[in-house]
Amino acid sequence: MRDPYSVLGVSQNASDEEVKKAYRELARKYHPDNYQNNPLADLAEEKMKEINEAYDTITKQRSGGYSGSPSSGYGGGYSYQQSYASANPAYARVRNLINAGDLSQAEQVLYEVGQKDGEWYFLSGSIAYRKGWLDEALQNYTRAVQLEPNNMEYRQALNLMQRGSAGGYRPAGYSSAGCDPCTAYLCCSCLTPWGGPFC
Amino acid sequence: MFGYVRPFRPELKCKDYDLYRATYCGLCRCLRRRYGLIAPMFLNFDFTFLALLLWEPEDTFTPCRGRCHGNPLRKLPMCPDSPALELAADESVVLSWWKLRDSVRDDGFFGGLPARALSTVLGPAYRKAARRRPEFDQTVRGCLEELNALEKESCPFLDRTADTFARLLQGAAPGDGERGRVLSQLLYHLGRWIYLADARDDLEEDKLSGRYNPVAARYGPAGDDGALRLTMDNSLELVGAALQLGEFGCRKPLLENIVYLGLPLVQRAVFDGSWSEIKKQKIWRNDT
Numbered sequence: 001m002r003d004p005y006s007v008l009g010v011s012q013n014a015s016d017e018e019v020k021k022a023y024r025e026l027a028r029k030y031h032p033d034n035y036q037n038n039p040l041a042d043l044a045e046e047k048m049k050e051i052n053e054a055y056d057t058i059t060k061q062r063s064g065g066y067s068g069s070p071s072s073g074y075g076g077g078y079s080y081q082q083s084y085a086s087a088n089p090a091y092a093r094v095r096n097l098i099n100a101g102d103l104s105q106a107e108q109v110l111y112e113v114g115q116k117d118g119e120w121y122f123l124s125g126s127i128a129y130r131k132g133w134l135d136e137a138l139q140n141y142t143r144a145v146q147l148e149p150n151n152m153e154y155r156q157a158l159n160l161m162q163r164g165s166a167g168g169y170r171p172a173g174y175s176s177a178g179c180d181p182c183t184a185y186l187c188c189s190c191l192t193p194w195g196g197p198f199c
Numbered sequence: 200m201f202g203y204v205r206p207f208r209p210e211l212k213c214k215d216y217d218l219y220r221a222t223y224c225g226l227c228r229c230l231r232r233r234y235g236l237i238a239p240m241f242l243n244f245d246f247t248f249l250a251l252l253l254w255e256p257e258d259t260f261t262p263c264r265g266r267c268h269g270n271p272l273r274k275l276p277m278c279p280d281s282p283a284l285e286l287a288a289d290e291s292v293v294l295s296w297w298k299l300r301d302s303v304r305d306d307g308f309f310g311g312l313p314a315r316a317l318s319t320v321l322g323p324a325y326r327k328a329a330r331r332r333p334e335f336d337q338t339v340r341g342c343l344e345e346l347n348a349l350e351k352e353s354c355p356f357l358d359r360t361a362d363t364f365a366r367l368l369q370g371a372a373p374g375d376g377e378r379g380r381v382l383s384q385l386l387y388h389l390g391r392w393i394y395l396a397d398a399r400d401d402l403e404e405d406k407l408s409g410r411y412n413p414v415a416a417r418y419g420p421a422g423d424d425g426a427l428r429l430t431m432d433n434s435l436e437l438v439g440a441a442l443q444l445g446e447f448g449c450r451k452p453l454l455e456n457i458v459y460l461g462l463p464l465v466q467r468a469v470f471d472g473s474w475s476e477i478k479k480q481k482i483w484r485n486d487t
Contacts, residue, residue, distance in 0.1 A: 029443050038437065040384055043377060043444050132388055132437055133358035134430040135417065162429075168436040169443060173210075174459035 225278030
């Protein structure tokens with residue numbers, strides 16, 4: 001196992017407060033919320049596990065064998081798998097395939113289903129969303145809600161998407177509100193081969 | 200189509216600015232060494248970003264001094280040749296050439312003359328680059344063909360057309376291993392974002408010339424900035440999420456600046472129309 005201090009990116013003689021801060025920042029970064037429906041979710045989960053273990057080890061060492069679980073707030077065990085059941089066995093299979101990340105197979109199974117009802121559009125939207133095709137996902141979710149306005153699952157998915165993302169994780173100092181667009185600065189003025197007035 | 204991926208300069212630390220400049224100049228030199236005096240014409244910010252991404256995370260920043268291509272009297276710090284720079288240089292030649300061929304086909308006989316002339320000059324360089332990176336050449340050719348077919352049939356699905364360009368850029372990084380997975384996810388969504396930004400930028404122009412525009416085909420001739428922003432923000436978020444999972448060593452802060460500040464700002468500029476203004480005025484020549 002890697003040195004727990006290097007996992008958290010702090011030095012051996014960092015104070016408890018610093019360790020905690022580093023841990024919090026990393027936990028915020030790799031939080032499962034940021035990787036919902038992301039094909040890289042497993043990598044994030046691994047990282048999360050690693051930093052949880054590192055933090056556990058350090059706190060244990062420092063408190064002389066105390067083995068409390070400090071990571072209660074940031075557990076890696078989040079589960080966002082939907083528990084909705086499908087009446088149609090083909091749809092159930094599609095849901096499983098989407099959860100397993102096998103999108104092309106899921107798409108194929110879905111296209112073999114003859115009639116298109118609300119759930120068909122919902123699942124088709126979920127596949128598009130997994131691929132990052134937000135526009136198509138939005139169209140399909142909207143269609144699903146139109147066909148079955150009383151279904152809470154479809155409605156929730158659509159609302160979540162229309163609200164837009166909160167922007168995901170951003171490191172400290174990169175808040176989106178912080179930079180007023182003085183667009184002139186966008187340009188790296190002196191990078192031209194013929195040289196600007198660089199001093 | 201190029202130049203959207205750039206850092207936000209006021210928020211760059213001096214060391215990151217130096218790193219960016221040295222990478223840019225290093226890429227220029229690498230292009231000149233590998234492909235001759237014409238090749239640095241195709242240097243741009245996007246491929247600098249690609250070189251930064253592809254760099255081995257363990258490599259520290261150790262610039263050497265070299266003569267500037269534009270002004271040989273000046274010596275500038277630049278990154279020495281490395282596999283990442285070479286890959287980025289090869290790929291920029293391949294992509295630029297296919298892009299030129301594309302314009303030759305699209306712009307008719309007279310409009311396409313400049314592109315035709317350029318592509319003739321770049322021909323030998325392209326053939327060399329294609330020999331060096333046959334898979335990337337194949338990917339670019341295949342994806343652009345698909346894109347052309349979709350454009351011909353005026354495809355109204357935004358995601359499908361964007362997907363072709365996204366896959367094209369995805370091919371720029373080797374996709375195996377954990378690092379490869381992160382890079383291809385990052386590049387895929389970056390490619391999607393670039394394609395959409397470019398489409399939004401060309402909206403007016405395409406309307407006047409009556410050309411196909413994916414944004415117009417999807418949302419109508421006036422476009423729909425709210426919906427487009429939503430989907431582009433989502434791509435940026437995915438780029439950021441992938442960036443956090445990769446190891447980039449000393450280049451991480453610079454990459455973060457580009458992804459979290461540069462790209463959103465460019466996006467805003469594209470939406471409010473100031474982007475074309477910036478390109479036209481060439482503000483980047485001076486610092487005001």
